[in-house]
Structure formats: structure tokens, C-alpha cells
Amino acid sequence: MIPGTGRRLIKKFFFDANDGIIQVMETIIRKIDKNQIDETVINEAGGLLKAGRLVAFPTETVYGLGADALQEEAAKRTYAAKGRPSDNPLIIHIADYEDLKKIAVNIPPQTDMLAAHFWPGPLTMIFEKSENVPYGTTGGLDTVAVRMPSDPVAQALIRAAGGFVSAPSANTSGRPSPTTAQHVAEDLGGKIDMILDGGSVDIGLESTILDMTVSPPMILRPGAITAEMFEKVIGPVDTDRTLLDADSKQAPKAPGMKYRHYAPKARLMIVEGDIREEILAIRQLAYAAHREGGKVGIIATSETLPFYNYGIVKNAGTRENEKTIARSLYRVLREFDEEDVDTIYSESFAVQGLGNAIMNRLEKAAGHETIRAAEIVKLQKYRRIIFVSSSDCARGPMAAELLRHRDLKQEYVIDSRGLVVLFPEPVNQKAEAIMRSAQMTLGDHTSQKFDGANIQEDTLILAVGESQKQKLLAEYSGLKNVYTLNEFTGDDGEIPNPYGGALAAYGECFEALDRLTDRLADKLNSFTEEE
Ligand code: AMP
Ligand code: MG
Numbered sequence: 001m002i003p004g005t006g007r008r009l010i011k012k013f014f015f016d017a018n019d020g021i022i023q024v025m026e027t028i029i030r031k032i033d034k035n036q037i038d039e040t041v042i043n044e045a046g047g048l049l050k051a052g053r054l055v056a057f058p059t060e061t062v063y064g065l066g067a068d069a070l071q072e073e074a075a076k077r078t079y080a081a082k083g084r085p086s087d088n089p090l091i092i093h094i095a096d097y098e099d100l101k102k103i104a105v106n107i108p109p110q111t112d113m114l115a116a117h118f119w120p121g122p123l124t125m126i127f128e129k130s131e132n133v134p135y136g137t138t139g140g141l142d143t144v145a146v147r148m149p150s151d152p153v154a155q156a157l158i159r160a161a162g163g164f165v166s167a168p169s170a171n172t173s174g175r176p177s178p179t180t181a182q183h184v185a186e187d188l189g190g191k192i193d194m195i196l197d198g199g200s201v202d203i204g205l206e207s208t209i210l211d212m213t214v215s216p217p218m219i220l221r222p223g224a225i226t227a228e229m230f231e232k233v234i235g236p237v238d239t240d241r242t243l244l245d246a247d248s249k250q251a252p253k254a255p256g257m258k259y260r261h262y263a264p265k266a267r268l269m270i271v272e273g274d275i276r277e278e279i280l281a282i283r284q285l286a287y288a289a290h291r292e293g294g295k296v297g298i299i300a301t302s303e304t305l306p307f308y309n310y311g312i313v314k315n316a317g318t319r320e321n322e323k324t325i326a327r328s329l330y331r332v333l334r335e336f337d338e339e340d341v342d343t344i345y346s347e348s349f350a351v352q353g354l355g356n357a358i359m360n361r362l363e364k365a366a367g368h369e370t371i372r373a374a375e376i377v378k379l380q381k382y383r384r385i386i387f388v389s390s391s392d393c394a395r396g397p398m399a400a401e402l403l404r405h406r407d408l409k410q411e412y413v414i415d416s417r418g419l420v421v422l423f424p425e426p427v428n429q430k431a432e433a434i435m436r437s438a439q440m441t442l443g444d445h446t447s448q449k450f451d452g453a454n455i456q457e458d459t460l461i462l463a464v465g466e467s468q469k470q471k472l473l474a475e476y477s478g479l480k481n482v483y484t485l486n487e488f489t490g491d492d493g494e495i496p497n498p499y500g501g502a503l504a505a506y507g508e509c510f511e512a513l514d515r516l517t518d519r520l521a522d523k524l525n526s527f528t529e530e531e
Contacts, residue, residue, distance in 0.1 A: 028194045029185065034058070034152045041196070042153075046160025048193050049074075054081055056170040056184045057157050058198035059149040061122050061207050061223070062177040062330070063184050064093065064167030065192065066157065069103075075136035075166060081191045084173040088256045089139035090166035091124050091207070092146050095158040103144055103164060105130050108212050110234045117233050120150035122207040122224040125217075137166050139255060147207055153198045169206060170195075175337075176262045176330035176365070179204050183334060204327035205357050209254050210237065219243070220254035222357040224326070243360065262365040264333045266297060268344045270366050273373025275319075275347070279307045280383070281376035282345045286311040287411035289343060297336045299346035301325070309411070312339050322354045329358060333365055345371075381527045382460040384413040387485070388468050392418025392447035394431040394506070395464040395495060399485065399513045401440055406521035409528050417450035419471055424448065430498070430506040438510070452476035462488055462520075464495050489519035 030041050045055045052074045055066045065082060067074035069092040079086045092103055097115055100107065104127035111125065129144035138144050149155065158165045169177035172187040181197035188195075208223030210230070218238040219227060230237045242252040271278045271285070282298055287310050289296040296311035302318040314332045317324030336344055346362060348370075349355045363370075385403065389396035396416030404414050424446040432442050450472070455461070461482045463469035469484050486493055495512045498505035 025190055025193070027185070027189050027192055029181065029197055030194065031197045032058075032153055034198050037152060037156050039156075042156045042160045045157055045194055045196055046162075049157070049161035049165060052077070053194075054078060054192040055157070055194040055196065056178075056181070056188060056192060057154055057167070057196040058181070058201055059093075059151045059154045059167070060202045061149070061205060062179055062201055062203075063170040063181065064149075064154070064165075065170035065184075065188065066093075066161070066165045066167045068161060069093075069137050069164040069166035070132060070134065070162075072134040072136035075134065078166065078168065081188055082168060082171070082173045084168065086136075087139045088168075089141055089143075089145060090137050090168050092133070092137065092144060093154065093158055093165045093167050094146060094148050094163060095120075095155040096163070097148070099163050100127075100146060103130050103133050104128065104146060106213075108215075108217075110217065111212060113233050114210070114230070115148070118225050118229075119148040120155065121148070122150075122203055123147065124207045124209045124221075126209065126211045126213055126220070128213060141255075143213055145209065151198070151202075153196060157196065174263055176264070176333040177206060179327070179330050183330075186334075200327075202327070203323075204330060205361055208357070211253060214238070218253070220252065221257060222360045224354060224357065226353050226356060228353065257364075262330070262333065262361055263367065264344060264365060265337045266341045266344045268333075268346060268366040268369065270346050270348050270362055270370045271373050271376075272348045272370050273377070275304070277373035277377050278347050279304055280380075281371065281373035282347065283308060283310075283411055284376055284380055285345055285371075288409070291409065294343060295339075295341045297339060297341035297344035299332055299344060301347060304347060311345075312336075312341055319349075322349065322358065325349060326354055326358055329361060379528065380410050381458065382412065382481070382524065383410075383458040384415065384456070385460045385462065386450070387414075387416040387462050387464065388419065388450055388472060389416065389464045390419055390468060390499075391425070392416055392421055392449075393425060394428040394498060395509060395513065397427055397442045397445045398431055398435060398510060399462070399464065399517055401435060401442055402513055402517040403520060405440060406517060407525075408521055409525045412524070416445075416448075418447050419450055419468060419475075421447045421449035428506075430503050431509075433503065434506045434510045438514075450476075452479065455479065457481075460488075465497070466494075485513075485516050485520065489516050489523055491516060491519065 049068050052071050067078045106128045124145050124147040126143050126145050133144050170184045171178050178184045179201045184195050203224050208225040209221040211218045216237050220240050240253050242248040271281050286296045290310040298311045298313045300313050316332050317328045349358050351359050387396040387399040400414050400416040427442040427445050462485045498509040
């Protein structure tokens, strides 16, 4: 902050691509409260726009990079600051409905109804352009995209600038769109004249684009206003086929959709399946990457966050309210650019309502790379291993801890349980002493009774002896994957029961378990190699 002025400046040297000289630009950052708009700030910003300069401002969708839409030169500056190809047209923002007639011609009658319902708001409509609109703004097209934002700061600025403000998202081309003034400053600080900081945006994804030059109107980009919402107002609308069909060779009708937008630095892949499969698949992928020394990021939700043990996990919001996910998506993608991750796995979201827009942006960020969760999940046969002994005080917990120390190619939940446990007891002290002599500990394990419920197909149950196995089969009908540890590892010996014996008896038991868990690890690891 510059003392006494309430202004913050970002200075940057940059290379101007047009005339090849090094320039210095100061970006003024001004805070603005949409509930109490400071007219002095708005007039200052409006004056800059009228002079052909660039001002970034908040809208309800994302931050926009404003320029006077009727000045060709201002459009050129916009493209230069964003590093955006100039055949990618800009959306003109208006604040008053009557102004539409000044920039569009042959406006179809349905427009009134749509505007009455959705303007001001996150809807962009495409019309034939009037002569007032320079080709620089429309990327050479004879059509013009128009939106009336609902954010009061945006409205005040548009009026102060003369009524027509072109505004693409205020990010560097190819980066996630900005949802805070900080994001804008990261990308465009030193390259534009001013940033109005109005805090975080509400929606977080760009507007829905509806082409009004065709009948019925066609959705070119999904957003917060959905096909179902249009339908209630004007009847059926079409959707650009290239949006539905990722492999389409055809160019999308909204030119901007052809560029690989919103791309994070790391490789992003979307894991698709039902949510349980997605979690399991991402767990497997994250564990495998961790084991190979890779750094993984995970895009998860409040509901699924606790399931991940490896990788940098970020919460995109709650599945109960998709608005929270729309609002956080770009922030999360940007945050991953600051993290040292080489791969990001994302859960997927239902393609319904707002989910359409969320998945559309996520797929673009991922360059349409998806992984079928079921294909990954089927590669892992067991996910949970339970060692069963009589009292869960010595052999079971020892086997479990020994296995946890093995190099396992897949992630397992490793537990031990007892057949006769009346109340929780700490582990046998001699068992603990032997474990400690091998630099391990049973810690504060307390015995737990085996419970036949919650046993899934992917649980492997390993009894420490034949009698425990028989008891399990007799007491719990329908149990699958029950073996003795010896049997499962192809060993014809038995694990000695140390109960009541001297320390040496526990030592012998340890030796046997050590050998068997080593074989067990090999066997478990071999399951991945078979596939
Ligand atoms: P942005 O400003 O980044 O939110 O993106 C603006 C996008 O609106 C462009 O990239 C195009 O996809 C779309 N658009 C703008 N004008 C037109 C137009 N005349 N016809 C079709 N799509 C347009
Ligand atoms: Mg954009």
C-alpha cells in the first residue's frame, strides 16, 4: 500500500510483442465494496476505460478484463495482455437493456423473455453485430456476444465507461479463470492499468453462451444457466454437438472452446465411475505414484476427503451443493500450480444442471484425459487384510504389524481381530518385547472381537491356525476368502502358539510370522503382476 492513498501498485517490466521495447506498467489495485460503491473509484476506472486502457473488475461469474468495446485499439491491448489469440472473440458487457439495440441487429423476439428471466445474470447471447462494433472486438466475426452482469460493481463501471465494456476472463490465456483479484494480479499485474478488488466472485465459472442467430437457440458453452432453465422460458434449445462429443473433429461454434483453456501445470486426469469406485481407484493410483516417488494431487470433496492417505488432497466443495464446487474449482486448479505435483487425479461430478458446466471446465483442463475407475479397481483383488487369532493379543497383532512393514505394491487396510474378546485388552507384554527387539511396536493396540458384518468381497481373512479358521467358518456363515496364513502362503507348517510360554516361545512365534508375512507380501504383490 502507498501510505495515505489506499492504493497498491504492481510494477513489472515486460516485453511488448508489438513494438519490441521493454515497458514498465503500473497496475493500480483498488478495493471496492459492492454494497457501498465508491463513485470516485468507479469514475477513475471508467475514465481509464474511456481512454482505451485496461481495467479488471469483478463480475458474478469470474473476474473480467475490461476495455472499451467500441475502440479497436483497446481490443488489441486486451489480446496482448492476456496473450490470447485475436480470433477468439470478446463478450461485450452492457448495464442497460436498451443498449443491446446499439450493438446488435435482427434481435429475435425470444430475446425479451430470456433477458427478463436471466439478465442481469450469467447469460451471454450471440446476435448479428451492428456497424458500431469493430471487428477487433468480435475476432473478425459478423456476430457479437453480449452479457449483462448482475454484479453492482460491474454495472457501475460499465455505465461510467460509456455503456459497452468488452471483457474476457482476466487471466493469462491458458490459465484457470480468476475468481479473486489476487488471481488477476498473479497473471496480469504489471500488464494492465487497474484492478478493482471486489473480493471473491459468486458463481466461479464463466457465463452460459446461447447463440440467438439460430433457431432454436443453441448452447455453445454450458454455465450456471442450464438447458432446463431455458426450456422453461422459451421451450427446447439445442446444444453444440462438439460439447457433448469430446472426440468430435468438428470445430466448436464458440471459437474460445477450441483452445485448451484452464490447464493446470501438472497432468490432470479425471477418474470416472460411481463414487465408491472413484475413491478406490484414486487411492490405488495415489499409492502407486507415492511408492514410485511421484507427487500426486487429488481433487476431492468434503464427503470424500477422509478416504485419501497419499498425495496432496484439496477440497473442491461439498457434493450436497454443486455451487460450492463451481466456486472453488479454478482456485483449486491454481493452488495446484503452486504445489510440486506432477499428476492430479480428480473425482468426477454428475453431468446434470450446474454439473454440466463443472465437468465441461474440468474436462477442458484435463485435455479430455479420463480414466475409467472400474478398470483400475479390478486390478486390486484385496484391499483389507484381517489376521484372526483367539484373543487378538499376540499372534494376530504381531502378524499385522509385520505385514505393515513390508514393501507392498498396493495399499491395504491391515487389521487384527480375536474370536474370544470379552472386553478390550492391551497386547501381551512378551509379544511387545519381541517386537521391540526387532525395532517394531504393537503400540497401544487393544484387542477387538471379530465382527462378521462389514466384510466386503475385497477382504482377505487370515487365521493364525486351523482351529481359528474352522471356528470362523462355523460361526459366520457366508464368509469368503478365509484361509490360514500358512495355507494362503503355500506353507505346510504351523505357527506355534506361545500363550503361557517363556519369552523364547514368543521369539519362535515371531520367526514364523516374519517368514510367513514375507511370503504373504510376495503373494499379494504378485497379484498386480498377473494382470
Ligand atoms: P471469455 O471472455 O474468456 O469468457 O470467453 C469469451 C468466449 O465467448 C469466446 O472465447 C468465445 O468462445 C465466445 N464468443 C464470444 N463472441 C462470440 C461470437 N460472436 N460467436 C461465438 N462465440 C463467441
Ligand atoms: Mg476465458
